[in-house]
Amino acid sequence: MHIPDGFLDAKTAVITSALATAGLGVALAGVRRTLPPRRIPLIGLAAAFVFAAQMLNFPVAGGTSGHLVGAVLAAVLLGPGAAVLVMSAVLILQCLMFADGGVTALGANVFDMALVAPAVGYGVYRLLRRLVGEGLRGRLFATAFAAWCSTVAAAISCAGLLALSGTVPLRVALPAMGGIHMLIGLGEALITTLVVAAVARARPELLLERTGPRLRPRYGELAAQGLLVALGLALFVAPFASSWPDGLEQVAATLGFEHRAAATPALAAPLSGYVIPRVGSAALSTVIAGVAGTLVAFGLAWLLASLLTTPRSRGARPGGKGEAPRAPRAA
Amino acid sequence: MNALEVRHLGYHYPDGTTALRDVTFAVAEGERVGLIGPNGAGKSTLLLHLNGLLPEHPAAVPTIHVFGTAVAEPQLAAIRARVGLLFQDPDDQIFCPTVWEDVAFGPLQLGLHGAGLATRVERALEQVGLGGFDERLPHHLSRGEKRRVCLAGLLACEARLLALDEPTSDLDPRGRRELKGLLEALPVAQVIATHDLELVVELCPRVIVLDRGGVVAQGPTAELLADEQLMLAHGLERPHILRHRHPH
Amino acid sequence: MHRALLEPYQHRRSAIHRLPAGLKAGGALAFVLVIALLPRASWTAYGAGAGVLLLLAGLSRIRPRALALRLLLVEPFALGVALLSLLQQDGLRIFAATLTKSTLCLFCMVLLSSTTRFSALLRLLWRIRVPSLLVTTLALMHRYLFVLADETACMVRARRSRTFTQDRASAWRSSASVIAQLFVRSSERAERIYAAMCARGWKT
Numbered sequence: 001m002h003i004p005d006g007f008l009d010a011k012t013a014v015i016t017s018a019l020a021t022a023g024l025g026v027a028l029a030g031v032r033r034t035l036p037p038r039r040i041p042l043i044g045l046a047a048a049f050v051f052a053a054q055m056l057n058f059p060v061a062g063g064t065s066g067h068l069v070g071a072v073l074a075a076v077l078l079g080p081g082a083a084v085l086v087m088s089a090v091l092i093l094q095c096l097m098f099a100d101g102g103v104t105a106l107g108a109n110v111f112d113m114a115l116v117a118p119a120v121g122y123g124v125y126r127l128l129r130r131l132v133g134e135g136l137r138g139r140l141f142a143t144a145f146a147a148w149c150s151t152v153a154a155a156i157s158c159a160g161l162l163a164l165s166g167t168v169p170l171r172v173a174l175p176a177m178g179g180i181h182m183l184i185g186l187g188e189a190l191i192t193t194l195v196v197a198a199v200a201r202a203r204p205e206l207l208l209e210r211t212g213p214r215l216r217p218r219y220g221e222l223a224a225q226g227l228l229v230a231l232g233l234a235l236f237v238a239p240f241a242s243s244w245p246d247g248l249e250q251v252a253a254t255l256g257f258e259h260r261a262a263a264t265p266a267l268a269a270p271l272s273g274y275v276i277p278r279v280g281s282a283a284l285s286t287v288i289a290g291v292a293g294t295l296v297a298f299g300l301a302w303l304l305a306s307l308l309t310t311p312r313s314r315g316a317r318p319g320g321k322g323e324a325p326r327a328p329r330a331a
Numbered sequence: 332m333n334a335l336e337v338r339h340l341g342y343h344y345p346d347g348t349t350a351l352r353d354v355t356f357a358v359a360e361g362e363r364v365g366l367i368g369p370n371g372a373g374k375s376t377l378l379l380h381l382n383g384l385l386p387e388h389p390a391a392v393p394t395i396h397v398f399g400t401a402v403a404e405p406q407l408a409a410i411r412a413r414v415g416l417l418f419q420d421p422d423d424q425i426f427c428p429t430v431w432e433d434v435a436f437g438p439l440q441l442g443l444h445g446a447g448l449a450t451r452v453e454r455a456l457e458q459v460g461l462g463g464f465d466e467r468l469p470h471h472l473s474r475g476e477k478r479r480v481c482l483a484g485l486l487a488c489e490a491r492l493l494a495l496d497e498p499t500s501d502l503d504p505r506g507r508r509e510l511k512g513l514l515e516a517l518p519v520a521q522v523i524a525t526h527d528l529e530l531v532v533e534l535c536p537r538v539i540v541l542d543r544g545g546v547v548a549q550g551p552t553a554e555l556l557a558d559e560q561l562m563l564a565h566g567l568e569r570p571h572i573l574r575h576r577h578p579h
Numbered sequence: 580m581h582r583a584l585l586e587p588y589q590h591r592r593s594a595i596h597r598l599p600a601g602l603k604a605g606g607a608l609a610f611v612l613v614i615a616l617l618p619r620a621s622w623t624a625y626g627a628g629a630g631v632l633l634l635l636a637g638l639s640r641i642r643p644r645a646l647a648l649r650l651l652l653v654e655p656f657a658l659g660v661a662l663l664s665l666l667q668q669d670g671l672r673i674f675a676a677t678l679t680k681s682t683l684c685l686f687c688m689v690l691l692s693s694t695t696r697f698s699a700l701l702r703l704l705w706r707i708r709v710p711s712l713l714v715t716t717l718a719l720m721h722r723y724l725f726v727l728a729d730e731t732a733c734m735v736r737a738r739r740s741r742t743f744t745q746d747r748a749s750a751w752r753s754s755a756s757v758i759a760q761l762f763v764r765s766s767e768r769a770e771r772i773y774a775a776m777c778a779r780g781w782k783t
Contacts, residue, residue, distance in 0.1 A: 002656055003660065004653075004656060004657040004660065004681040004684065004685065005611055005614070005615040005680065005681050005684030005685070005688075006614070006615050006657075006677050006678075006679075006680030006681035006683075006684055007657075007660055007661075007677055007681060008615070009616070010616045013615070013616070024713070025710075028710050028712055028713060031712065032712055037773075038770070038773045039769075039773075040712070040715065040773070041426070041719060041769040041770075041772040041773045041776065042765075042766055042769035042770075042773075043712075043716050043719075044715060044716045044717075044718070044719020044720050044722075044723065044769075045719060045720075045723055045727075045765040045766070045768060045769040045772070046762075046765065046766075046769075047716055047717075047719070047720035048719070048720045048721075048722075048723040048724045048726075048727045048765070049727060049761055049762055049765040051720065051724055051727075052724065052727040052728050052730075052731050052761060053731075053758045053761060053762075055728065055731070056731065056735070056754050056757060056758060057754070058750070058751055058754055059747055059750055059751075068758065077762060085712070085713070085716060086716070088713070089713065089716045089717050089720050090720070092717060093697075093717060093720060093721065093724075095688075096688075096691075096692065096697070096700055097587055097692050097697055097721075098587060098652075098653065098692070099649070099650075099653050099685050099688035099689050099692065100653055100656070102611070102615065102681065102684055102685075103607075103608060103611045103612075103615075103684065103688065104611060104612060104615040104616065104684075105615075162660070162663070167664050167673065167677060168660075168663040168664045168666075168667070169666070169667045172663055172666040172667065173663060176663055177663075190751065191751070191754075191755055191758070194751065194752060194755030194756070194759075195755045195756075195758045195759045195762070196759075198755055198756045198758075198759030198760075199759045199762055199763065202759060202760070202763055203763050206762075206763065206766060379774070382778055384774050384777055384778060408780055408782070411777070411778060411779065411780045412780055416775075416778040418771065418774075418775055418778075420771070422723075422726050422768075423768060423771040423772050423774075423775050424775045425722075426719060426722060426772050426775065426776065427718065427722065428697070428698035428701055428718050428721055428722055429698045432698070436776075436779055436781075437779040437780055440779060440780035440781055440782060441780060466696070466698075468696075468698070469722065470722075470725040470726065484779060485779075488779065488780070
């Protein structure tokens with residue numbers, strides 16, 4: 001999802017850089033205020049951890065493989081402000097050291113993957129935790145669905161940015177990016193949940209939520225971040241709302257283009273086809289497909305959480321579990 | 332004045348288990364003392380006390396004095412400059428991007444900068460035989476070189492008491508020999524916690540045996556380490572080097 | 580990712596390597612900005628840009644194969660996104676222009692990271708007053724990237740040596756638990772690093 005250089009126009013690059021700087025600034029201020037000094041090294045280590053975790057391959061099918069992104073994992077393990085900082089650091093290092101993601105697109109990439117992804121993910125996570133309670137099953141369910149939502153939200157934001165730059169039309173970018181990432185999001189959700197479950201089994205105290213007086217200022221930061229995210233998303237929804245019918249008319253007017261446009265997303269759609277036939281408007285069908293996909297992901301998240309928390313009597317597979325050994329070297 | 336005085340030091344882990352009890356010993360200025368004992372005896376925990384990293388909540392009456400100064404809050408910064416702690420894993424201790432920056436970290440905290448800082452770092456690197464390693468990245472160094480960078484970081488603070496935690500573990504024979512030579516040449520007091528009993532025999536005239544958080548014996552190295560019963564009772568062994576010296 | 584790929588910097592004795600990091604980073608930034616923000620299909624400008632980069636690459640004395648390899652590693656991402664731009668009016672031209680632009684910028688960044696140490700870039704970030712918490716995070720991240728990558732490789736190897744099934748479910752589960760273990764170890768190491776920082780008089 002890393003946007004390279006050359007894909008964004010000047011206005012998008014400037015807007016996203018400003019949003020990313022503001023968001024990162026809010027997160028930095030929040031972390032500096034609330035983080036005890038002894039956890040400062042942990043932020044750096046967590047960034048290295050996310051980077052290293054992204055290098056592990058998960059086999060998908062036919063020789064292809066996917067990997068973790070880690071925004072929700074970082075948010076669940078470290079809190080939202082730290083997650084923004086960690087993900088930004090990962091993206092900056094990837095950009096400067098490995099040319100992974102463009103320099104002019106750094107703001108956009110930070111916005112997508114270090115702001116939208118953790119903010120949406122953590123928002124969904126907190127909301128679900130409040131709804132389904134504090135147990136492990138609730139935590140895993142919230143983690144799974146939050147990871148899925150954050151992946152899709154980041155993809156939608158990315159599609160919006162590409163469309164805003166006039167590089168890719170929204171009617172192509174949105175279903176293609178959204179559709180692909182509704183699938184990729186399932187992988188992200190599965191990995192994130194498996195990791196959180198393994199950490200919960202090995203070292204539950206690392207997952208203890210820090211509550212108390214510190215929670216209050218966090219809500220302010222969360223609100224500020226939410227505002228930034230909303231502002232950014234609104235920028236992409238605006239052209240979406242106005243240009244969609246034009247896009248359709250254009251399709252009708254020109255080369256019978258809809259066959260190609262529909263063919264691409266269908267490749268990757270989580271449902272039998274992303275564009276549901278017999279519904280008149282393409283926009284409406286996209287919305288319906290999106291809602292249906294979300295419901296499926298919601299159900300799968302619940303199923304996964306239940307599977308992972310039902311006591312397993314049969315076949316505790318050796319080597320398959322996270323029996324992370326404690327290694328207190330300073331004992 | 333003694334470099335280090337520990338009197339009736341006790342410590343419990345946060346979960347309540349006893350880590351150290353009634354530990355009392357002293358180290359003279361410029362003296363090298365070996366600290367031996369089985370795994371879990373409390374050696375590392377003891378070393379962490381020497382510059383105030385432990386206990387988390389300072390005791391009412393200070394139990395440790397370094398060059399006459401109590402290891403307690405108002406003087407803690409000065410103490411930490413004077414007591415150099417060498418950690419077991421050099422990857423924990425070298426946390427800066429380059430060798431130069433890592434060695435400069437301590438002096439920087441002491442307020443040094445500019446030419447003063449540069450000469451300090453240069454000198455410390457020369458002292459451990461790593462002149463010209465300034466721009467090297469830590470992960471390109473051998474284990475022996477990493478240890479020496481850690482040591483240079485302590486020397487750059489002009490530490491006068493070194494507390495070394497397993498300095499020779501996972502070094503190859505050459506790395507070990509070089510480190511031994513370095514420690515031998517340093518004119519500062521040293522407490523060496525180690526399982527490397529040959530090293531203790533070679534470097535330390537005096538030894539402290541620690542087990543289950545308490546001092547079980549202290550005295551001349553040759554005498555204590557030759558005591559087969561004492562050694563076996565505390566998970567240790569009589570080093571070969573002594574067998575050859577004192578054949579029965 | 581291969582261990583060698585984690586280290587883009589390649590030491591050579593060249594004029595390019597000796598240039599101050601600030602100049603190189605500033606130049607690269609300017610180059611990328613100009614190329615990326617040029618209107619589409621400024622083909623002469625692209626040609627000139629390519630010429631400059633090839634000249635610099637030649638002066639840097641880095642083997643062309645090494646540069647090409649790094650470029651090839653990141654190119655597929657650009658190609659993937661660019662393919663989407665085909666699906667519109669005038670798609671082919673937009674596609675060609677976007678891909679050319681991004682390839683030039685990628686080449687420029689590959690050249691920068693091959694000739695400039697990351698530690699020098701970090702010092703530059705300090706100097707231009709990027710918030711210290713962010714620079715500290717980047718510095719620690721860069722330092723422990725290699726340590727964690729080695730730890731991961733060890734864990735994967737250890738797991739593989741006692742895993743006899745090849746099914747996908749267990750592969751996922753085992754990779755996930757490697758990640759979990761890596762997090763546990765990272766947080767333990769962070770504690771020890773904090774102790775080491777305090778031991779050398781770190782003031783917060």
